[in-house]
Amino acid sequence: MTYMFGEPRFARLQFKANNQFPNYGLYYYYEGVRQPLDPNKMRMNGAPVIFVPGNAGSYKQVRSMASVALRKAREHPGLGIHLDYYTIDFDEELSALYGGYMYHQQSFLKYCIRTIASLYRHPSPIVLIGHSMGGKLAQSVLTDTDISQHINAIISISTPLDNPVLSLDAHLSQFYKETHEKLSYTRTATQPTTTTNVCQSMHQRPLSEQSMANQDLSAKLDNVLLISTGGGNRDLLVQAGLTTSQFNDLHAMTSAIPRVSLSCDHLSAVWCLQFTLVINRFLFNISQRREDGSVFFSNDKQRNMQSALMYFVKPKTRYHGSINIQTHNNWHEERHLVINKFFANGLRNDYYELIGLGRQPRYKKLAIEAVNVDNDANWLFGCESYKENATGKNYCDKATSLTHLVQRVPIVDDDLRNIAILDLHNLRQTFKQWTHLLVRLPAGSQRTGYNLDIYDPKDRFLDIRMPRWYASGRRIAINETVQGSIHYRMRIADLVEPYQGLRVHVEPLKCLKPNYRVTVRVCVPWASGFERYHTLTSPKQKPGLYVNVPTLMPRHYNTTLNPVLLDFYLDPICRYRISYEYSYADALSRIVLEFYGWLPAHFICVLLIVLRMQLDHFEEAGSLKSLRPYIGYLQYTSLYVVTGCRLFKKLIMNMKILPIPEQLDYSVNVSIIIHCTAIGLSVVTAFAFWFCLTLFGNSLQRLALRLTRLSTSGSNIMLSIMTHLPITYGILTIGVALGACSGLGLLLAFIFYFLMLSNAYKDYVEDYLWQKAANLVHKAVGIGKKSNSNKDDQSAAVANTSDQSPVSNDGDDQQKLLNPDEKQAKDELCVGLRNFSFHVTLLLMLLILLLLNVPTSLAWIRSRKHGVVLPDSSIRTTIVALSSISLLLQIRAPQKLRGNLILSILLYACAGISLLYCQMAIYRLNFIIAGAFAVIAMHQALQKLYERLFPSAK
Incomplete structure (x- = not known):
């Protein structure tokens, strides 16, 4: 945890854009000064840094990095280098969920960059540090050439750079697409090839000086250094694979950054002391001082890149070349393959150990580890040895440093571990005069030593x-x-x-x-x-x-x-x-973290297949079968859609006629697991809805009365109007969606739909119970009459045994005459609102549509406070869905009609499209759901109209 070294204070900068963005702000960070500062009237002479917060982020998150920078400047006044930290207040907007914020925030960030650039007497390039979505925002301003000239470097922290975590909004998807297209013209993209192997090199390689010189930097933006970092396995919000970009110069995970070596969760990355120290050390290293005392960031990208490699990837070890060794004392030589030598109480003098290179040819590798040797110490050499005449021991007068081949291992129990893996075969071929490796352990009181391992x-x-x-x-x-x-x-x-x-x-x-x-x-x-x-x-x-x-x-x-x-x-x-x-546990956890965004598309696919089966299967009214909540849900047909889509995707890619599907080349096992989860979830939610209809229908109706402040008689009138004239229901909800936002209209529609279904379910259950009670009474009366008639028949038979006329058993006929309603009920189908399984499925799809529009609704609610108008990308699909539902209720759908084959094909097509195009772009499900509603409504309306016009066609 990073603690402040003084009381954090924020001075707000005033500029013209404050009126255009009333809920945004730009602040300057300082500590310890009780008097408020006005940056507009101050002479700013530090190197400017802007912190850009992310999704629901606060401008106060800058205090950890800024406080460390202030402390570092105070501890090293001789350097004369200090940083000016600025931070932006985006009113903690949910920019990861609603993309309309991104364009608004991007415009404000450009104003901030221009304003800060105008505060300095000399042109001073700015470093942007973006956390979460703030990193993507910082990257996006590079697309503006007027702004990019003011930017020196961009450091993104746990940022989804090339793809969003969840694409819930069309505006967010468009923002990523536009940024990618523009950067592809102004940045050199790096893509791994079939021969790429970053494990063979010691570190990431920057652009060569020759390639940098050949580029026209006025047209290209490769002169801006882009550094991305990720938190690793502890970051459950942004997966590690999303934190890198093809336009980056360098990427590093906090678990591999020297002097950090820890995985950070999404929020702790901005206050982790080890990480903030690394960032500020890098910024101080690329800072330079002018003669007038002002500080600026160096424009030499090659130098800045080397500094970034040193702090974020691998500490730079000084290459000392050849050195002369004066002393011949305390020299030793080891010829074993495995050596473990330690000095528990340290060393009074430097200790020299010679390790012979003359080994059997099969021993090609050498691993050597120095413990508690300072990272900057020069301790590993190659040399040509000589034998001292007096003692007969070998020694070296001159040695060549190999410390630049050493890699640092994370500290454990305060022990420094430096390990080098050397190829003895290459050493012998390259330096034929060398006879030994030299290990020099420096003097000190701390436990020290080394381990050697020579092997095949x-x-x-x-x-x-x-x-x-x-x-x-x-x-x-x-x-x-x-x-x-x-x-x-x-x-x-x-x-x-x-x-x-x-x-x-x-x-x-x-x-x-x-x-x-x-x-x-x-x-x-x-x-x-x-x-x-x-x-x-x-x-x-x-x-x-x-x-x-x-x-x-x-x-x-x-x-x-x-x-x-x-x-x-x-x-x-x-x-x-x-x-x-x-590891099944790890595999399942990775599937949850990496692919949970696929679940909505698979869930809609399942509901569409269930809907198709329910339209083909109508239960008889007045029977227990019509009350089953699982009609159509216990199925596996939708799994065929998964495999069929994978085959159809290859066909689309080869024919190049239809739009290219999402490039998700993962194993089919992932899709099957996600789809089976969606099937199970559909069953659970269907039972949950039936449970709510059974037990909480009246409670929810009373809750709706309290919220709307309607009387019981008024609510009955409202329900009667909605039940008998549902078109008013559609007009009301569409009006609310147009006047406010689509989410509010969908919420109102969901409540009305649920109350109508609950009321119909209550009436159906009452009719069913009354019918059963009536049947029991009829049976009891029928049995009594039958027993009396049997006695009369027996006495008549005794009186007249010669009568041979046949005796008819009319008990069944009497039963039929006594129960005409039951016979008629058995002949009727559960149509209209009494087809509860069909309407529960539609209600589930409406709920998904409502949940997809929650981010837009939250954005609309927040914007009402400041009078900002934000676009609603799903208003059209909302109008289509609400119109279709009101039409279905108006014509008492569903009805047992012809043309189900065409409808089934269209529903299958919608299910396949949801898997081909909507697993990553979740916002496209709005179109799939609205399209399914429209197709069903058109089928029911047109078929009913056709049968009315042509009665003989029934």
Whole structure:
């Protein structure tokens, strides 16, 4: 947690745009000064930084980064460098849910950039730091060439850059599309190729100086440095794969950033002390001071990129070249393959250890680890040794530094770990004069030492394949590691999709101490910047770690040649057993986090198939079958639509006639799991609706009376009007949608529809119970009459036995005569409002339509306070849906009519379109639902009209 070093204070800047954006504001951050400051009247001479908050973000979130910057400037006054932090107040708007905010906020951000640029005497480039949707907003202003000239760098924190988390709004989708199209002309996009393997390089490579020089930077925006960061597995709001962009220069996850090495959740990224320190160190490093004392950010992108690599990817280790060694004391030489040497109380003098390079040819790899050696210390060298005549020991007069090949491992128990993995074969071929590697441990009182492991890669590199989802049980990768070994590598093929979960177990065996430290580095070859570390320190911890990839493997990528890599940096005090298994828990959790946005499209697909089945199947009135809540819902037909859409998608891609479907090249297993979940959810919600109709219909009606303040007689009149003239219901709700917003009209329509259905259900149940009671009475009366008639027949038979005329048993006829209503009820079908299963399905679809418009409704409610007019992208679909529902109720739909085949085909088509085009673009479901309502209404109305005009066609 970052604590403020003084009382946080915010000074508001006044400029012309304040009248145009009454609910927005621009503030300057300062601390400790009790007197209010006016930035408009001050001489600003620091390097300007603007913090852009995200979805529901506050302008006060800047205080952690700004306070650290103020503290750093005070602690190092000799540098003369300080930063001016500004922050923007967007009134905590929900910009991730409603895209109409983005254009409004973008205009205000441009005004802020111009205003801040005008406060400085000299042209001063600005750094933008955007959190969440604020990062996308900062990226979008690059599309304006007048604004981009004022921008030096953009740092996005946990931002969905190329695709939104949920595309609930057409305006949000359009905003992303426009930004992508414009940036594609002004930025150089980077795409992974079939041979890309970021695990083979030590770090991400910036644009070369030659390519930068060949570009026309006045037309291109590659001179603006774009850095993106992600929180990792703890960020449950923005998935790791969404935080990178093809237009970025550098990407890093907080779990792999040096001196951070922690996964951050979505909000803690703005106040995590380790992370804010890294950001400010980078900003101070790229800052320069003019002669008049003003500070500005350097425009040299190559220099800035090197600084970014040093702070966000890999600390820069000074390359000292060749050095001369004066002393020949305290020299030692080791010839073993495995060495573990430590000094518990430190060293009084520098310690020198020679490690011979003359090994057997099969020993091609060398792993060496220095513990508690300062990161900037020069401790690993290559040299040509000489033998001292007096003692016969080998020593080196001159050595070449190899510390630049060392990588830092996250700190565990305050122990610094620096590890280098060297290729001995290449060293021997490149530096033929070298005979030894030199390890120099500096003097100090702290425990220090080093571990050495020379090995044959065939014995340490483990090649495995990702187990299939149906595979069960644990598989052994290596039964027991070599004592004293410090490095193993596991190469995993077929781990290509984000939902796949692999659990790797590292179990300690025969440990010399109770606690140990094992660090595992995970690297995905096609995903730059997603390297992460996982550390195990005790057997009390779960000995396993979860491995998954952040993004889908690119097409035509070969994971056999470029597999996912796991580097195990082991503690030599133990031996270990390494095993792995398919993790169902991790796979299901990844499916929930990565693909929960697909559920609405699959849910609508299920409802459309259920609706088609209900229109084909009409139950008889007056029977218990008509009251079943699960009619049509216990089905698996919709699963055929899933597989059929995957085949049809390939056909569309090849023919190129229809619009291109969403490019979702995931396994069919994901779609089936999501679809089965949608089927289960449809059954649960249908039962929930029936439960509400049965028990809470009257309660909800009384609640509606209180909210509308209608009397009981007034509500009865209103319900009577809606029941007998539903067209008034449609006119009223459409008027509300046009006058206010679509969400409010849909909410009113949902309440009216539910009350009408509840009232009809109550009347139906009462009629059903009265009918059953009447039937029982008729049966009781019929049995009594039948017994009396039997006695009369017997006495008549005794009196006249010679009568041979047949005796007719007219008990059934009497039953039929006594129960004409029951016979007529059995001949009738549950049509109109009495077809409850049909209307429950329509009500569910109306509920989904209402939920899809909740963000727009919230935006409309908030905008009413400030008089801002925001666009309503779903008003047309809302009008179509409400008109169709009122028409269906007016003509007493559904009716048993002809033409169901055409209707079934159209409903199947709507179900397929929802899976092909609406899984990511959720807002398109508005059109699917409205289209389904319109198709059903037209079918019922036209068929009824046709049968009236041509009665013989019935």
